[in-house]
Every structure is written in structure tokens, then in C-alpha cells.
Amino acid sequence: MRADELLLLVAGGDHRAFEELYALVSGPVYGLVRRVVRDAAQSEEVAQEVLLELWRSAARFDPGRGSALSWILTLAHRRAVDRVRSARAAGEREQREALRAGEPAFDQVAEEVEAGMEREWVRRCLRRLTDLQRQSVTLAYYDGYTYREVAERLALPLGTVKTRMRDGLTRLRECLGGAV
Amino acid sequence: MSILGTLLRRQDLHSLAAPYALDALEAGERRRFEKHLRGCARCAAEVRELGEDAVRLAWSTAAPAPAALRERVLAAVRTTAQEQAMDRTAAREHAPQLPPHVWGAQPPPGRTRTPRTRSLFVPLATATAAAALVVASLFAVQAHRTEDRLDAERSRAREIAHVLAASDARAVTSEDARGRGIGVIASASAGEAVVTLGGYGAPPGGRVRQLWLMRPRVQPRSLGLFAADTPLVAKGLDASSTSLAVTVEPAGGSAQPTGQPIVQLTLKSVGFGE
Numbered sequence: 001m002r003a004d005e006l007l008l009l010v011a012g013g014d015h016r017a018f019e020e021l022y023a024l025v026s027g028p029v030y031g032l033v034r035r036v037v038r039d040a041a042q043s044e045e046v047a048q049e050v051l052l053e054l055w056r057s058a059a060r061f062d063p064g065r066g067s068a069l070s071w072i073l074t075l076a077h078r079r080a081v082d083r084v085r086s087a088r089a090a091g092e093r094e095q096r097e098a099l100r101a102g103e104p105a106f107d108q109v110a111e112e113v114e115a116g117m118e119r120e121w122v123r124r125c126l127r128r129l130t131d132l133q134r135q136s137v138t139l140a141y142y143d144g145y146t147y148r149e150v151a152e153r154l155a156l157p158l159g160t161v162k163t164r165m166r167d168g169l170t171r172l173r174e175c176l177g178g179a180v
Numbered sequence: 181m182s183i184l185g186t187l188l189r190r191q192d193l194h195s196l197a198a199p200y201a202l203d204a205l206e207a208g209e210r211r212r213f214e215k216h217l218r219g220c221a222r223c224a225a226e227v228r229e230l231g232e233d234a235v236r237l238a239w240s241t242a243a244p245a246p247a248a249l250r251e252r253v254l255a256a257v258r259t260t261a262q263e264q265a266m267d268r269t270a271a272r273e274h275a276p277q278l279p280p281h282v283w284g285a286q287p288p289p290g291r292t293r294t295p296r297t298r299s300l301f302v303p304l305a306t307a308t309a310a311a312a313l314v315v316a317s318l319f320a321v322q323a324h325r326t327e328d329r330l331d332a333e334r335s336r337a338r339e340i341a342h343v344l345a346a347s348d349a350r351a352v353t354s355e356d357a358r359g360r361g362i363g364v365i366a367s368a369s370a371g372e373a374v375v376t377l378g379g380y381g382a383p384p385g386g387r388v389r390q391l392w393l394m395r396p397r398v399q400p401r402s403l404g405l406f407a408a409d410t411p412l413v414a415k416g417l418d419a420s421s422t423s424l425a426v427t428v429e430p431a432g433g434s435a436q437p438t439g440q441p442i443v444q445l446t447l448k449s450v451g452f453g454e
Contacts, residue, residue, distance in 0.1 A: 005341040031243030051253045057263050073238045081203040122240035140204035141237045147199040166198035171235040176236050
């Protein structure tokens, strides 16, 4: 069964449907959270919150506004970004970055575990963006920076960053549109 | 604020659609933008599209979740209550609509007032998930149910989900002055409908409630018996299906209805009968 149907059953309190849904989405949810939050223990915490929230708030899903998977991943991303920002604000980031200096980047670890077609498509399409479009989009989405922070890091005016984000997403759509 | 200032500010808000889709706004800005979205249909559509684009970036990040996470989540789920979203129903009220009396010349008995018929008239998917939940919640799995019963319920829940998932699924409900009524979610393309009765209680003297398909110039066809409050999935509906009716019949049901319907509902608004 697809995530959309499962989520409707979950909204009705169906525990077995939730288990099926878990099997379907826990990988995408955990992977996305891990990519943004990076720290393994914190990623697990956030992923747990998100997956539990699916159970609690399944009734909020509105099939008319997009697919269940989009809804779920949007939720996961929002929670991951919130976490990474509060961790940064607490100054933990510098510490963790220092600790991580000697470790392989998470990307490489994940690569060994799973190298799906979709992953390859997204990478290929990201490579087709201009440098500024790609950096604006990925610093925000994968690293959880606000567009103001992105502007600072890239030493660009705010307006430029906003435009690059929009153009980057649009070009990604054009490129990935052919992939599914 | 000057008009120019207002315009500039609005322009500025519009330009936040992409950062918003990427979750790249600060908390305060996010709240302001969401407030703006509620009054700006164009922005909402744009944000939805950009949001779909942003989600594609998550395709490349899937990674197996740690095994221990599953146990923790499932354990937490067992003790966590769910939110009910029924109050979110975006059902639009329409003018009352009378079911046609295809059941013979006499009006159905027991009705002292015109029943209120509420029709969602919009594809279920765009209306709200809440309509689906009216049905889905009836299947809320109770901890004390036996495995067999669970299986039966799950397979029925799947049949129901099948109807609900149809792109042309629509809902219509009718309620009389005493709060008794019938609800139908139907898909003309699937030729199926999920039918629920509410407020009638148990039929007297071991009798049963039977659902009938009504078509012009054709004998009523049985669509099954209602068991307590659980919904019936009616199959094999076609364009000639004008309405559904429920009668009270002896235990086991009848080949043809033996009495007047206790409730009848036209299927026109859910895509049938034309």
C-alpha cells in the first residue's frame, strides 16, 4: 500500500498500518534528519519525534494538497532544521564540528549504505545548477541555514540569495521532472 | 505605513516563497509569511509548488534508520493518543436537496420533517481528509479485538481506503430531524461506495438493516446487510444507479425489500445517476 492510503488508516488508529507506514518512511525520514542534524544521537531523537508526530497528527494530512510522502518529509525537514538551529544557537555546533573534523563526512557513509537511482538523479540535477544556485539551495536545505545566514556565508545581498533559491528550485524541478 | 511602503513590504513577502519552501526563514519571519499566505492564494499555490521541489532534495538522503528506533517509536505509539481533526471539516453547506422518490408513490414512512441533506459536492481529496476520517475512525482498532476480527476489519478498511483514494471520490450525507442519517462516500470510476448509517441503534426483534441499490425500471438489488455501526462497501455501481435505500428485513436479509425504506439517498451529487 502507498503512504497516502496508509496514512488514512493510521488516522483511524490502525496500529498495523502504522507499522507498514514506518517501514515505508522511516528510511527517508531518518536519512533526511541525519543529513541536516548530522549528530547521530540527536538525529535519532528528532526522527523519533517526527515518526511519533505522524501517528498523532495523521488526521491533519490533507490529500488534496500533495502526497503523503511530501507531507511527511516536509514535516521531518522542518523539525530537523529547528533542531539544528537551536543546537547552533546553543553553541554546540562548533564543538561538534571540531569533533567531526577527523571523521568521514556523513555523505560518504550514507553512500556506502545506499546508492539509489533517485540519489544519483538529484546529484546529477544539482550539478546542473549554477554554483550560486546550488550553494544557496543546499546550504539552506541540507545544512539548515536561514537565507540571511546563506547570504552572509556567500557574501551576497539578501535579494540575490532569494532569487538564486527560487531559480535553483525551479531548475531542479525541470531537471527532475524527467526522472519520475 | 505609506502605500509605497506597503507595496514594497508585500513585494518583499512574495520574494520569501523560495526561502520558506526551503525552511530558510527565521521563526518570526516564518510566522509573518504564513499569516500572509492565508490571505494570498497566489502565494499559497506558489509555495506549494516550490515546497514539492524542495522535497525532491530529500530523495537523495534516505538512509536506514537504526533498528532500536523502530521499537522506541512503536512503543511510544501504543501509549500516545491521536489528535482528532474533525473540526477542520471544510464541508460547504449547500441548499437542501430532496431525494427523488423512486421507491413508489408513497413517501417513506416515519419522516415528519424534510431531511437535511448536506453535500460536499467537491472531490473528497480536495475537500478534506476529515470526511475520510468519519469512516476511518469507525475502524479504530481496539486493543481487545481478536486477531481474526482485526484481519477482517483491516481488509474492510483497505476496501474503504480504495474508495477514498479514488481521484473522483465524493461524499454526501443526509440527516433527519432526529439526527439519524446515512453517509455515502462514492467513486463513480471505481463503481464503489462506502455507506454508513448513524443514530438508528439496533434494529428491533433480531431484524437487520439491508442496503439496496435503486435504478429506474429495475428491481432493487441488495448491496448487503449492515452489521451494527460498521460501514458497508457497496460494489458494482454504475451510471444508472440513482439512489441507495435502507430497509429493515428479517434476520438474514431478503431477496427483495419487504417494507418501505427507513432512509433513502440520491447518488446524483456523488457522480452517479446521470
